[in-house]
Amino acid sequence: xxxxxKATFDELKQMSGADFINExxxxxxxxxxxxxxxxxxxxxxxxxxxxxRNAHSLKSNANTFGATELGVLAKELEFMAKENNLDIGNRLxxxxxxxxxxxxxxxxxxx
Amino acid sequence: xxSAHEPGHLLVVDDNKVNRILLSRGLEQQGHQIDTxxxxxxxxxxxxxxxxxxxxxxxxxxxxxxxxxxxxxLQDPExxxxxxxxxxxxxxxxxxxxxxxxxxxxxxxxxxNPILLRARVNASLEKKRLRDEQRKLFRTFxxxxxxxxxxxxxxxxxxxxxxxxxxxxxxxxxxxxxxxQEPADTIELLNNYFALMFDxxxxxxxxxxxxxxxxxxxxxxxxIYYEGHREHAVRAALExxxxxxxxxxxxxAQNKVQxxxxxxxxxxxxxxxxTGTQHRATxxxxxxxxxxxxRIEKHTKETQRPILIDQYTKERLPKDIEVEALGPxxxxxxxxxxxxxxxxx
Numbered sequence: 001x002x003x004x005x006k007a008t009f010d011e012l013k014q015m016s017g018a019d020f021i022n023e024x025x026x027x028x029x030x031x032x033x034x035x036x037x038x039x040x041x042x043x044x045x046x047x048x049x050x051x052x053r054n055a056h057s058l059k060s061n062a063n064t065f066g067a068t069e070l071g072v073l074a075k076e077l078e079f080m081a082k083e084n085n086l087d088i089g090n091r092l093x094x095x096x097x098x099x100x101x102x103x104x105x106x107x108x109x110x111x
Numbered sequence: 112x113x114s115a116h117e118p119g120h121l122l123v124v125d126d127n128k129v130n131r132i133l134l135s136r137g138l139e140q141q142g143h144q145i146d147t148x149x150x151x152x153x154x155x156x157x158x159x160x161x162x163x164x165x166x167x168x169x170x171x172x173x174x175x176x177x178x179x180x181x182x183x184x185l186q187d188p189e190x191x192x193x194x195x196x197x198x199x200x201x202x203x204x205x206x207x208x209x210x211x212x213x214x215x216x217x218x219x220x221x222x223x224n225p226i227l228l229r230a231r232v233n234a235s236l237e238k239k240r241l242r243d244e245q246r247k248l249f250r251t252f253x254x255x256x257x258x259x260x261x262x263x264x265x266x267x268x269x270x271x272x273x274x275x276x277x278x279x280x281x282x283x284x285x286x287x288x289x290x291x292q293e294p295a296d297t298i299e300l301l302n303n304y305f306a307l308m309f310d311x312x313x314x315x316x317x318x319x320x321x322x323x324x325x326x327x328x329x330x331x332x333x334x335i336y337y338e339g340h341r342e343h344a345v346r347a348a349l350e351x352x353x354x355x356x357x358x359x360x361x362x363x364a365q366n367k368v369q370x371x372x373x374x375x376x377x378x379x380x381x382x383x384x385x386t387g388t389q390h391r392a393t394x395x396x397x398x399x400x401x402x403x404x405x406r407i408e409k410h411t412k413e414t415q416r417p418i419l420i421d422q423y424t425k426e427r428l429p430k431d432i433e434v435e436a437l438g439p440x441x442x443x444x445x446x447x448x449x450x451x452x453x454x455x456x
Contacts, residue, residue, distance in 0.1 A: 008222075012133075015225045020136050027128040056171050060200050061129045064222040075202075 003105050008066025018111035025106050028061050032099055036092075039077070043086060052081035058095075067102045070095070118142040119164035119236045124154040124180065125198065126172040130221060134167055134198070137225055138232065151175025155183060158190055165235050166195045167219070170206050178210065185214045188259075192242065194235040198223065270384035275332035276344035276376055276424055277401050278317070279408035280308065280351065282325040283371040283417075292368060300362075301325060304370065307354040315347035316340075320395050328404075330396050333383045341378050341424045345432055345454055348374045348418045352456045373417060375408025377401075377449075378424040403449055406442045416453035425452045 013021045035058045042051035059074035073095045080088060121143050125131045135145040146161070148154035152174045158166070166184075170177035177197060184190040194216035199207050207218045216235050219227060246259075282304070292300075305327070309319050312329045316337055321328040331347070332340025351374065359369040381396040407419045414437060425434055433455040439448035 012222070016133065016136060017140075020132070023136075024129055024132055027132050031128050050173075053171055053173060056200075057127050060127060060221060063200070064129055064133065 003067065003069065003101055004109070005066035005068050008063075008068075009109065012064065012066070013111070021111050024065075025110060028065065029103055029106065032058060032061065032103070036096055036099060039092060039095075043088070043092065046086060048081050048084055048086060051086060052078055055081060058099075062102070065102075065106065067098075070098045070102050073098055117236070117240070118144060119232075119239075120144045120146070120162065121232070122146050122148060122154060122157055122163045122166045124148045124151070124166060124172070124177075125169040126150055127169070130169065130198070134223060134228075137223065137228055138167075141229055141232070143232070151177065151180040154180050158184070158193065163193055164239055165232060166193055167198050167232075168195050168215075170197060170199045170203060170210065178206075178213070181210055181213055181215055192239070192246075194239050196231060196235060270382055272380050273333045273336065273383045273396075274340070274379065275330055275336075275381050275383065275396060275400070276340045276378040277381060277396060277404040278312075278329045278331070278344050278348065278374060278376045279405045280327055280329070280348075280372055280374045281408055283373045283412065296367065300368065300370075304355075304358065307358055308351050311350035311354055312347050314350065315343045317343060317347050318394070326408075328401075330381075330383070330394075333381070333396060334394060339427075341376075341427045342429060342432070344376045344378070345418070345420060345424065345428060348376060348454065349432075349456055352417055371417070373408050373411030373419075375404050375406070375411060375419050376424050377404035377407055377421040378427075379403075403442070403445075406445075407449070407451065410440060410442075410451065414451075414453065418454040418456065420452050420454060422450040422452070425450075 012024070016024060035054045038054040039051055039058075042048070042054065055074050055078035059071050059078055062068075062071035062074055073091065077088060077091060077095065080086070118141075121138055123131055123134045123138070123145055124147070125134065126149055131147050131149070135147055138145050146157055146163075148157050150172050154166070154168070155175070157163075168177045168180055181195055181197075184193065184195060191214075195214075197207055197210045197215045197218040198221055199218060200221050211218060216238075217231050219231055304325075305322075308327070312319055315331070316335075317329045317331045318334075319327055319329045329344075329347070331337070331344040337343060351372070355370070355372060362369050377400045379400040381398045381400045383394070383396045385394055403421060407421060411417060411419050416437075419437070420434070428434065434452040435455060437451045437453055439450050441448045
């Protein structure tokens with residue numbers, strides 16, 4: 001699975017215009033670590049609803065940029081929370097790694 | 112259609128920064144003015160503080176989610192006419208269906224396709240524009256409640272029997288005190304006169320539904336039924352006479368003509384519904400009660416009393432409205448006499 005699906009990213013760039021793809025990347029790179037942090041906090045406090053919502057947000061953003069694998073990982077966590085299951089093993093670490101790689105790649109894709 | 116491209120004032124509600132930027136930049140590029148809110152609570156605050164043409168509403172949000180915002184808006188008479196487009200990811204289709212059933216205008220999947228975004232936003236804005244125009248038109252002739260009721264029933268209302276009071280009013284005579292009037296003065300006089308009379312009617316829960324020359328017809332108790340429709344009609348008539356006094360004083364001060372009017376009111380069963388064609392329709396009432404009200408109004412010429420009512424209107428009036436019995440009158444073509452009462456102003 002590619003880190004970032006080129007077709008999806010190009011479509012986003014075309015839709016938003018070159019100027020504003022940078023603004024979008026900034027917003028995502030600002031927000032995504034907070035989402036991961038919120039998921040961690042929700043896990044510690046057993047707040048299933050907050051866990052699910054943050055995983056949902058991360059999934060939504062990942063899909064917007066064509067970060068397919070990150071999207072799938074976030075969706076899996078969202079789904080587990082929906083089933084009231086926070087027994088996620090090392091999935092959060094895997095998610096963090098995936099986000100780091102996506103972030104690095106996005107940095108290089110700025111207009 | 113030209114108006115489909117007119118810009119609107121839109122509120123984008125999403126807790127997710129990327130989505131907010133994406134939607135608001137996309138819509139700004141299409142010429143719209145955009146405000147954003149990060150959660151439901153903030154969205155409602157903004158909606159109550161400013162006027163918006165359309166809301167794009169995310170379902171998944173902290174504080175107050177999209178459902179709660181949608182439900183709150185639909186229950187609030189001030190907000191329920193603002194169309195709401197739900198924005199959601201593909202796997203939330205069940206939630207979207209629920210929102211559309213609740214009363215959301217439409218939905219968009221995220222990530223949003225710019226062509227769909229443009230099409231759905233413009234379609235919703237256009238629909239709202241038409242509804243606003245219709246409402247403005249209704250409000251000239253009727254109260255907000257009646258206008259809302261007419262919009263809700265969407266002209267589909269079939270004919271029905273209703274108990275109502277019907278009023279006819281006509282200018283009885285022009286008393287010229289100045290020079291002969293210019294045509295423009297006559298039209299201005301009529302417009303000023305109608306504005307005052309319609310105010311009196313709408314203030315008393317009535318609806319003006321026919322206008323002919325210097326006369327008009329108004330209905331009380333339909334399309335929304337009011338127990339006190341007789342009293343409403345008579346109080347409207349009294350207010351009309353009071354307003355006319357003020358109007359005549361102003362006219363006299365400008366050396367312009369003064370007018371007298373006659374008002375006839377009858378109450379009872381009428382057939383009410385929309386008549387006309389799809390392009391030009393009006394809510395109207397027909398039947399014997401309407402006929403009698405018109406005859407009573409003409410009868411004011413003979414009695415020299417400005418407000419005349421029939422016995423069915425008189426029966427339920429509160430005590431503070433004084434009436435004087437003028438006895439039975441047999442109108443031409445009618446089998447039974449009508450008992451006429453003059454309302455003391």
